[in-house]
Amino acid sequence: MRALVIARLVIREGARRRLLLALLVLTLIVIALTGWGFSRIPGITQRGAPLPDTQVKLIASQLLILTMFMFSFVLAMAAVFVAAPQISGEVESGTALAILSRPIGRTEYVIGKWLGLTALVATYAGGAGAIELGVVNAVVGYIPPEPMAFIAFAIAEGLVIMTLALMLSTRLSGMVGGVIALVLFGIAWIGGIVGGIGAAFDNATITHVGTATKLILPTDGLWRGAVYALEPQVITAVGQGPAAAANPFFATAPAPLPFELYVVGWVALVLGLAVLSFRAREP
Amino acid sequence: MESVAPAIRTDELAKRYRRITALAGLTMSIPTGDVFGFLGPNGAGKTTAVKLLLGLARPSSGEAWVLGAPISDRSAHRHARRGIGYLPELFRYQHWLSAREVLRVHCELIGLDRAVWDAEIKDAVGIVGLAERADDRVGGYSKGMQQRLGLGVALLGRPALVLLDEPTSALDPVGRHDVREVIRELKGRGTTVFLNSHLLTEVEQVCDRVAIVDKGRVIQVGTLAELLVTDSVRIRATGLENGAHDALRAFGDPQSEGDWLVVRGVAADRVPDLVKAIVDRGGRIHAVEPRHESLEDRFLSLLEKPGKGNT
Numbered sequence: 001m002r003a004l005v006i007a008r009l010v011i012r013e014g015a016r017r018r019l020l021l022a023l024l025v026l027t028l029i030v031i032a033l034t035g036w037g038f039s040r041i042p043g044i045t046q047r048g049a050p051l052p053d054t055q056v057k058l059i060a061s062q063l064l065i066l067t068m069f070m071f072s073f074v075l076a077m078a079a080v081f082v083a084a085p086q087i088s089g090e091v092e093s094g095t096a097l098a099i100l101s102r103p104i105g106r107t108e109y110v111i112g113k114w115l116g117l118t119a120l121v122a123t124y125a126g127g128a129g130a131i132e133l134g135v136v137n138a139v140v141g142y143i144p145p146e147p148m149a150f151i152a153f154a155i156a157e158g159l160v161i162m163t164l165a166l167m168l169s170t171r172l173s174g175m176v177g178g179v180i181a182l183v184l185f186g187i188a189w190i191g192g193i194v195g196g197i198g199a200a201f202d203n204a205t206i207t208h209v210g211t212a213t214k215l216i217l218p219t220d221g222l223w224r225g226a227v228y229a230l231e232p233q234v235i236t237a238v239g240q241g242p243a244a245a246a247n248p249f250f251a252t253a254p255a256p257l258p259f260e261l262y263v264v265g266w267v268a269l270v271l272g273l274a275v276l277s278f279r280a281r282e283p
Numbered sequence: 284m285e286s287v288a289p290a291i292r293t294d295e296l297a298k299r300y301r302r303i304t305a306l307a308g309l310t311m312s313i314p315t316g317d318v319f320g321f322l323g324p325n326g327a328g329k330t331t332a333v334k335l336l337l338g339l340a341r342p343s344s345g346e347a348w349v350l351g352a353p354i355s356d357r358s359a360h361r362h363a364r365r366g367i368g369y370l371p372e373l374f375r376y377q378h379w380l381s382a383r384e385v386l387r388v389h390c391e392l393i394g395l396d397r398a399v400w401d402a403e404i405k406d407a408v409g410i411v412g413l414a415e416r417a418d419d420r421v422g423g424y425s426k427g428m429q430q431r432l433g434l435g436v437a438l439l440g441r442p443a444l445v446l447l448d449e450p451t452s453a454l455d456p457v458g459r460h461d462v463r464e465v466i467r468e469l470k471g472r473g474t475t476v477f478l479n480s481h482l483l484t485e486v487e488q489v490c491d492r493v494a495i496v497d498k499g500r501v502i503q504v505g506t507l508a509e510l511l512v513t514d515s516v517r518i519r520a521t522g523l524e525n526g527a528h529d530a531l532r533a534f535g536d537p538q539s540e541g542d543w544l545v546v547r548g549v550a551a552d553r554v555p556d557l558v559k560a561i562v563d564r565g566g567r568i569h570a571v572e573p574r575h576e577s578l579e580d581r582f583l584s585l586l587e588k589p590g591k592g593n594t
Contacts, residue, residue, distance in 0.1 A: 005391045009377065016379035094373030098436060101337045101369040102392035103361050282340040 010116025085174025196246030225255030
């Protein structure tokens with residue numbers, strides 16, 4: 001299976017070019033800082049008395065969502081930076097010529113790139129998420145309701161933006177593809193907020209705009225799924241106001257199964273487009 | 284040799300990019316085991332032809348067969364690529380890997396048995412002179428070393444066909460000499476070599492047959508002997524009788540250049556008779572130099588540019 005040769009090259013490149021090392025070191029520093037921040041929560045006093053345990057956990061849960069938002073943003077940026085020049089860079093430099101003249105198909109080449117990037121995204125999202133959750137648990141004794149679901153959603157969000165950037169990389173230079181992917185990521189995020197506002201004011205048009213952006217690039221929908229997995233029940237029970245949907249750090253409901261299936265189909269479709277696009281490209 | 288299928292055959296192979304015609308109907312056949320020079324000025328369509336043969340680009344029309352596999356049949360062509368080594372004109376390899384690791388990746392891509400990788404890599408780095416630097420990162424290599432690595436990559440797995448696109452563009456004279464030796468060694472093994480070059484002397488020294496291409500078409504193809512006629516001879520002769528020149532006109536057009544006598548338009552097989560005629564007329568022969576038309580002269584004349592003069 002020659003796709004695996006390409007996948008291993010992608011992973012090795014990540015390791016050799018110190019990308020993973022840089023991300024790891026920075027992530028560990030951020031985790032240490034946030035860990036220190038979380039450790040201060042139990043020390044907060046209200047009228048001289050320490051906060052009750054439930055309130056400590058409530059604050060921790062909200063801070064955790066903000067921290068994880070930052071991680072998801074870093075993950076999206078890193079995924080785009082690595083994926084956007086992945087194919088275009090090799091074509092432009094000529095590296096692709098020596099590889100594609102071997103008995104390897106274009107499909108295998110693109111799938112191999114995707115598999116390698118998937119491993120990098122999953123390693124980073126899984127690793128950083130798990131360590132952060134572990135540190136928060138250690139310092140304030142808080143575990144979100146569904147840590148595994150959160151990690152799965154975070155990985156899925158990274159995969160979606162990475163797949164888009166890789167598809168763009170079959171045709172556009174790394175810089176152009178990267179900028180487009182990040183702009184779309186931003187639009188999807190804003191679209192989620194806009195859709196929430198539409199729902200709050202019961203405006204069908206604005207709601208549809210939100211839904212459309214969520215479907216064009218499902219990163220925000222996945223982020224909401226991740227947030228829901230981090231929310232303790234007390235929050236979801238209290239915050240049911242209609243405007244809550246516009247808050248990007250809040251989810252009113254778990255990601256519906258059809259949406260999850262849609263995401264799987266979306267990734268398959270965009271990856272398929274990447275293969276078709278690259279099959280027709282002449283390096 | 285006639286009974287063996289050609290290593291490469293093309294039939295009206297053409298490639299157009301919108302309004303630009305990169306290759307306009309290439310028809311040629313390269314016998315197995317030949318060292319074939321593909322010569323042409325920049326923009327003649329040489330690299331396009333190589334990319335079409337390797338399946339890196341698709342033809343606008345026409346067909347080609349490489350090691351028997353038609354390029355239009357993706358799966359057959361892909362299988363055939365196991366037997367092809369390629370050094371691209373734009374040679375770049377993963378700079379974060381060592382040369383040995385790059386070669387390993389290619390062993391795996393070719394589908395070589397893991398048991399032979401080490402021996403193959405040892406052979407390849409030995410032949411191209413990188414044995415001592417094989418474990419260094421490619422990022423630290425000079426351009427010449429990277430081109431040597433590219434040649435090593437192309438030699439892995441003892442391919443039946445090796446396509447070299449301007450293989451000495453980054454090499455110094457020693458490197459160029461080494462590449463010629465490698466090509467000769469490949470020929471000794473029975474490997475077909477397709478050498479894309481605009482370095483005429485290089486082609487002249489190693490190729491059995493040459494095609495001259497211009498504006499996407501082959502304008503002449505043949506062995507070097509066929510392409511380059513011997514059409515003049517320089518003879519250093521002293522003591523010639525007066526009027527000897529008139530007698531020599533039967534052979535060609537004699538002219539004196541100091542001690543030298545240059546006779547143009549002499550067929551190669553008449554040179555001994557010419558020498559005898561000079562001796563018969565009292566001449567003492569010190570040197571005889573049959574002059575080949577150089578490939579460069581031929582190349583320039585075919586491209587309808589003023590030749591440098593071949594005498």
